[in-house]
Amino acid sequence: MGRYVLRRLLIAIPSLIGISMVLFAVLAFAPGDPFEELATNPNVPAEVRANLRTQFGLDDPVAVRYVRWFTSMMAGDWGFSFVSRVDVDQLILQRLPVTLVVIGLSQVLALLIALPIGVYAATRPYSLFDQIANTFAFIGFSLPTFFTGILFILVFSIHLDWLPFVFRSDIAETGWRWWWEEGKQSLMPIAVLGLFQGASWTRFIRSAVLDVIRLDYVTTARSKGLDESAVIVKHVVRNALTPVVTLVALQLPAIFGGAIVTEQIFRVPGIGSLLISSILANDTPVIMAVTFVFSCLVILFNLLADLLYGWLDPRVSYR
Amino acid sequence: MPRATARISLGAEAWRRFRRHRLALAGALILALVMLAVALGPLVWPVPINDIDFAAKLQSASWHHPFGTDDLGQDLLARMLYGGRISIAVGLAAMLIAVVVGTIVGAVSGMSRGAVDAALMWLTDLFLSLPQLPLLLLIIYLFRDALKALVGTEAGMFILIVAVIGGFRWMPVARLVRAQFLSLREKEFVEAARALGATPLRQVVRHILPNSLGPVIVAGTIDVAAAIIAESTLSFLGLGFPPDIPTWGRLLYDAKDYLDIAPHWALFPGAAIFLTVLSINYIGDGLRDALDPRKVM
Numbered sequence: 001m002g003r004y005v006l007r008r009l010l011i012a013i014p015s016l017i018g019i020s021m022v023l024f025a026v027l028a029f030a031p032g033d034p035f036e037e038l039a040t041n042p043n044v045p046a047e048v049r050a051n052l053r054t055q056f057g058l059d060d061p062v063a064v065r066y067v068r069w070f071t072s073m074m075a076g077d078w079g080f081s082f083v084s085r086v087d088v089d090q091l092i093l094q095r096l097p098v099t100l101v102v103i104g105l106s107q108v109l110a111l112l113i114a115l116p117i118g119v120y121a122a123t124r125p126y127s128l129f130d131q132i133a134n135t136f137a138f139i140g141f142s143l144p145t146f147f148t149g150i151l152f153i154l155v156f157s158i159h160l161d162w163l164p165f166v167f168r169s170d171i172a173e174t175g176w177r178w179w180w181e182e183g184k185q186s187l188m189p190i191a192v193l194g195l196f197q198g199a200s201w202t203r204f205i206r207s208a209v210l211d212v213i214r215l216d217y218v219t220t221a222r223s224k225g226l227d228e229s230a231v232i233v234k235h236v237v238r239n240a241l242t243p244v245v246t247l248v249a250l251q252l253p254a255i256f257g258g259a260i261v262t263e264q265i266f267r268v269p270g271i272g273s274l275l276i277s278s279i280l281a282n283d284t285p286v287i288m289a290v291t292f293v294f295s296c297l298v299i300l301f302n303l304l305a306d307l308l309y310g311w312l313d314p315r316v317s318y319r
Numbered sequence: 320m321p322r323a324t325a326r327i328s329l330g331a332e333a334w335r336r337f338r339r340h341r342l343a344l345a346g347a348l349i350l351a352l353v354m355l356a357v358a359l360g361p362l363v364w365p366v367p368i369n370d371i372d373f374a375a376k377l378q379s380a381s382w383h384h385p386f387g388t389d390d391l392g393q394d395l396l397a398r399m400l401y402g403g404r405i406s407i408a409v410g411l412a413a414m415l416i417a418v419v420v421g422t423i424v425g426a427v428s429g430m431s432r433g434a435v436d437a438a439l440m441w442l443t444d445l446f447l448s449l450p451q452l453p454l455l456l457l458i459i460y461l462f463r464d465a466l467k468a469l470v471g472t473e474a475g476m477f478i479l480i481v482a483v484i485g486g487f488r489w490m491p492v493a494r495l496v497r498a499q500f501l502s503l504r505e506k507e508f509v510e511a512a513r514a515l516g517a518t519p520l521r522q523v524v525r526h527i528l529p530n531s532l533g534p535v536i537v538a539g540t541i542d543v544a545a546a547i548i549a550e551s552t553l554s555f556l557g558l559g560f561p562p563d564i565p566t567w568g569r570l571l572y573d574a575k576d577y578l579d580i581a582p583h584w585a586l587f588p589g590a591a592i593f594l595t596v597l598s599i600n601y602i603g604d605g606l607r608d609a610l611d612p613r614k615v616m
Contacts, residue, residue, distance in 0.1 A: 018445045026454070030461035138604075142597035144548045146555045146568075147589040150575060154586075158579050250447060257452030261552055265575070275453060276556055279460045291457050294450035302448060 004316070008306045012299050019295040020073070024066045027288060073292060079285035083278065088289045092271055096293070098169075099270030102189050103259050109194030110201055118205025119237055125210060133202060140199025145258045149192045149265035156188060163188055167268045189266045193258050197251075204247045208240040242313045249305035252298050336609035343605020346598035353595050357407060360400035368398045368565060387583040389573065399588055402565040406547055407595070409481055409566070413546035416485025418539045421492025426523060428493065429500025440497070443490045451487045452552065458483050459558055476560050484549045492538050499531030533610035537603055544599035551592050567592045 060068075072078075078088040121130040143151075157165035164185050212218065213236050221231045260272035267273065271290050278286035310316050338344055371391045381387070386395040428439040459479060466475035503509060504527060512526050551568030553559035555575075560566050562573065567588040574584035 015445060015448055018441075019449060022445070022449060023454070023457075026458055026461060030465075138600060139597065142544070142600050143593055144551060144596070146552060146571060147593060150571065150578065150585050150589060154578055154582055158582075253447075253449060253451045256450050257552070260452050260456075261555065264556055275456065276558075279456055279558060282460075287457060287460065291450065291453040294453045298448050298450050 004310050005307060008303055008310075012303050015302075016296065016299050017070070019299070020070050020292065021066065023288070023291055023295065024069055027284075028062050028065065073289075078289045081278075081283055081286050083281045083283045083286075088285050091274065091286060092289060092293055095269055095271045095274050098268060099259060099263065099272060102186065102193065102262070102268060102270060103255065105186070106190045106193035106259075107197065107255070109190060110197035113194070113198035114201035114205050115237075118202045119209050119232065119240075121202070122206045122209035122213060123232060130206075133206075137199045137202045140195055140202075143196070145192055145196050145261045146265060148195065149188070149262060152188045152192060153265070165266060167266050169269050185266075189262045189268055192262050192265075193255070196258055197255060200251065201244070201248065204244050205240065208243050209236060211243075212236050212240045238312065242309060245305050245309050245312065249302050252301050252305075256294050256297065333609045337605050340601075340605035340608055342601045343608075346601030346605070349594060350598040350602065353403065353591070353598070354407060357400055357403035360403075361397070364397055364400060366394045366397040368401045369393060369563065386587045387581070389570075389581075389584055395570070395584065395587060398565040398570060399567065399591060402567055402570060402588070403591060405477070405560065405564055405566045406550060406568070406592070409477070409484070409550040410543040410547040412477075412481040413484040413488065413549070414539050414542040416481065417488040417542050417546075418492055418535060420485065421489035421538075422496050422528075422535060424489065425493040425496025426500060426528065429497040429504065430519065430523060436497075439493075443493050446487070447490045449487070455483050455487065455549070455553065456556070456558055459553065472561060473564060476564070480550055480553060480559060484546045488542055488545060488549075492535055492542075495534045495538055496531055499534065500527055503527045503530055536610060537607045540599060540603040540606055544596045544603070547592065547596060547599075 076089060078092070080086075081088055081091055084091065117133050121127075121133040124130055153165045156163045165188065167185050167189070168181075218231060218235055221235045222228070226235075256272075259270070260275060262268065263270045263272035264276050271293060275287065275290040275294075278290070337347075371393060386399060388394060389398070424439055424443065428436045428443075462479060463476065466479050469475060470478065504522075509522055509526050512522050517525070550559060550566065551571070554566050554568030555572045557572055560569050562569065565573075570588040571585055571592075574581065574588070577584055
């Protein structure tokens, strides 16, 4: 297992470099100039602008600029926000925990929905339950997150007035009141993301379980006289989960996309809404850094998925 | 097995199988209705999309305005019919880009062994692990002004959005096509063509590609839905089309601050996106059954 972990770590590094290259290439080939504002400002003479350009190394070749940018990103020097006048890493560190909590809890919710429903539907294929579950799964992943969010606000905030639809980061209460308020306002963002993920996972899990459940070793387990629930939980589900882990890892970029939308709808102060607000404010350093953080998160979670895969299917880690 | 008495063409057989999937058939019907509505609707309902009438603002559905009006008193039905054209056009065009790029990458990768294949698959995997929405937003942020200046606001935004969405969705198609090519190129009928002296290009175009199209068509269908959602997402975040091009996502973006007083404004375009995407997903599901000749039904 130790060598497997090490190998996965080593594979993650080239993909991190590849993604950072794509990111930097987009920025480098984009038209426009970070000092455009200075160029239109009549109070700034042209030589000052030229000096600034050389000082920040904007006239160096692309490769040199890339290496400098990447090393400073790795060293934790992420620059300075044009708009809020704070270091970018400070800004992101403030907001990252909220995003991670919302994404993490929504994945837990998705798993809690998808695992029982998917497994139960697969043990009774084409039954009424299976058909209903299938229909709901189709509806679930055809409903875009922004529309589910709006529907939830309409029903639970405006119509029933149960839940607040603006996320507050300055709740004054303490103790269990604080947890109550925090839970109430986090419920809708987590549910929107979790239901969307849960719908597509249900289909993955159902088809993965269906593939496994007809195999001979399952019949063997049954004929040994094992309890049906033991057969399903210990023999079928564990083996069905390996392809599901891969599919979930492939879906990660979409999960982060959904998180951005959800944070924007409910005004959750995470890095997704930071990205949108800095795009609207032309705050390039923050935009680059947030996109970079999202890339790192995708790679990190892919790594975790690989490790989980190695744990679920030990053959993989001995290869 | 006895010879079949009447020859059934591949298309007729696929249609027969598709019809048995009732929800897919219903999806096809709904999608046809939606497309007909956005294509011919503006002729039947010739209300201008930017006719401002403050006396009639934020009205809910009525005979005069079947889908109600927005905060400027503009007719929502007319705006949705017009915006639907853009939404569906974006979906189709982005799907086309994704399928063409994916097929080319997959075909080249599947036909060439060794370094080229490895490099292309590494690129595919890299693209699969890119955080798509943040990158989409970044590219649109960086390039929109230049393209607007080059070809005008409407065309510039359309080209940019279609290219970026298509450019981030070709990877599944490339993987599918490569997998198909790897198995098909070793089949006897391709070997026969090779033995008869068919050039590699002829082998691909005449023999391998037509046989690998089934999964590509299914993936392409699902891609239309995904592209419509992607465009709506961009517009919903306020970074897609400008307000004078009321795509369904843009309408939702404008409506979201009036949810308490004018819920109809958000519900109609949202329902349109949902219905279209659901129909396309069901059609994809039906095609998956219909185009797999090995599947016994």
